[in-house]
Amino acid sequence: MATAAAQNPAQPVERENYLNKHYGVWSWLLTTDHKRIALLYLISITFFFFIGGFFALLIRLELLTPAGDLVQADTYNKLFTQHGQVMVFFFLIPSIPAVLGNFLVPMMVGAKDLAFPKINLLSWYLYIIGGLMMIHCMLTGGVDTGWTFYTPFSTAFSNTKVIEAGLAIFVAGFSSILTGLNFIVTIHRMRAPGMTWSRLPLFIWAHYATSIVQILGTPVIAITLVLVVAERALHLGIFDPKLGGDPLLFQHLFWFYSHPAVYIMILPSMGVVTEIIACFSRKRIFGYTFVALSSISIAVFGFLVWAHHMFVAGISVYAALIFSILSYAVAVPSAVKVFNWTATLYKGSIHYDAPMLYAFGFLGLFTIGGLTGLFLACLGVDMHVHDTYFVIAHFHYIMVGGAVMGYLGGMHFWWPKISGKLYPEGWARLAALIVFIGFNLTFFPQFILGYIGMPRRYYQYPPEFQVLNVLSTAGATVLGVGYLLPMIYFLWSMRYGKPASDNPWNAAGLEWKTASPPPTFNFDQEPVVTWEAYNYDELDAPHGGTPHTQEVPVVR
């Protein structure tokens, strides 16, 4: 097989790969190579991450002082609305599936590309179009309804660009649907010979489950947005109480997607963490079948719990009870994963490389986020903390402490494969630590703030809340530094980083059996799989069955 025979780190010979095969802007903008599309997405979502982060910065700056003195109230409404919309729809939902999923799914199953490469490119263009519409909307007035668009404010009373924002998200939603569609068909139909379902990496199972949620859930938000736009533009009355319409119908339709959407955001990250933990413990994942099926369970159960966002909205107590019980149930498969990861770590040979640091961060922060979700699922507690900073802290623990940490861990883990270069390990570990500290400093005070009564979406607060708010803003600054560092050293590594071998981590998985960066068609010859997943015992066996403690990679 074509491996590192040609790779001499002192004088790298540039083998033909997907990056250098064709040059020129059009070779990128008209590519159908899933790996290039993944990089297009990487640049785009990073751009939107900056925009969403910018709004977060302004929010935290305003909240440094108890008075509303940085921006006006209406402006503040736009800040938190757009922070939420951009981060949810234009960063988190695409992030891991569109970047790591696009890059890795075909390689992990042993295929040359996704099932529908042109639809993959279309998906990116739809994302860009939706993104441009959103930017235009924000620059010409913005939206102030909250990312949740509740009616009748959004349909009848708001003076902001609700229609344009709704249409932007509608378009971006199709991007998500097409990605999910592509993954499902690829995983079903394009596995290499010998790659049975039970030999698939759990990253694939996670993306399969995510794709199911994407294709079944996203159309519902699409039609909800159509209804909101129609109602606002044509003055219909579907959600208007004056006509006998029901605002709660909007909430049900909205949350029917938006709750499963959070599973779109977390499931891929769980898949990444599984891969990382296996590699850096040098062990098979404990309970492969349970972890695989837990992904599917989360996807299925995730569709049954939406009204836990509506406990105080006016639904009946009996409905609330049922959704509360179901919300407890949906936590079980997530807990199954945490237990299995822990069992994998037990008696493993742990290596503390940067990806693993992010995975450890994920374990702790996701657990806290998940448990606080159970607090919220409890009706009595929710009465008290609904619409407070407790909720904000809960979902940021999962979305940032969970999903984003997983995303960063995955970017570090697969960076050598994607770019053919090694990132500087020392800086990466430092950045991971800064992110972890910054994150906790930002969001832990918010649990307390919420519990003692600070409402969300308020730009002013009683003076006794100031200390916690200042801590939170300070943490956000640290977190920002932690996010900037990887961007800098990843870019640096593309020029100055050491060339990577095919498999610098000695990891299991088909993607590691081809060059870094891979050739355009992924494998020189079609793989034939005869081994089980996570065969770390076989991988480490040539070295006497001991893990490679002496050969832990350290880069200076």
Add this chain to the structure above:
Amino acid sequence: MGGPGMGSQMSSQTIGSPTVAVHEPDNPALLHHFATEEQQRNSASFGMWIFLATEVMFFGGLFCAYLIYRRWYFGDFGAASKSINATLGAANTAVLICSSLTVVLAIWAAQTSRRALLIAMLVLTMLFGLTFLGIKADEYKDKFEEHHVPGASFSFDHVPIPGHPDQYANPRHAEIFFSLYFIMTGLHALHMIIGLGIFTWLLAMAVKGRFTPEYHTPLEIGGLYWHFVDIVWIYLFPLLYLIDRHP
């Protein structure tokens, strides 16, 4: 970092040893990332079925909203439903069912190399589709003239509830019915128009002789889409047009 040795360390697993897939390197209809035509065909079909699942969820939101309001405002919805033309709706149903038949015949024609019949069936399908849209336009015109289009000029006064001639329908609830009527049938009509676009392209390919008994996948997946649009109408028609019809 170099990992355990900068070079290859794969020993027990080699990839690229005897493959069992059958490759068809010289088949121009086979895209490069598929191993066989069968895989390509199955993937296209599977992909279309998944897309149709998303469409079910898309229309599903509307059906959900409709069913809830119908249950709450049954009498008012009955009155509003009575005012739309069930004869035209039934005619449209027949037109669409016929068009699904012609689609199936078109596919059969492709499978049996009957190019003339294929083209004829595709044209007929499109004619049926246009007929449907024409009848729909006529219905919309009627609604416009009767001031049943939701908005500023909507009026639905003194319309009795079917079965209760002494009670009048609530115009506000009737307006909700018509909002849903226009959105649901409008969205359906939009899908019909897109379908006509798809079939125009299929017709062009058929005329150029691109379809053979071995390769007519675009026809099959276009046909699936058309059947789906048909089946949405088959649900829409009784729900919207046939509420509480008394002889």
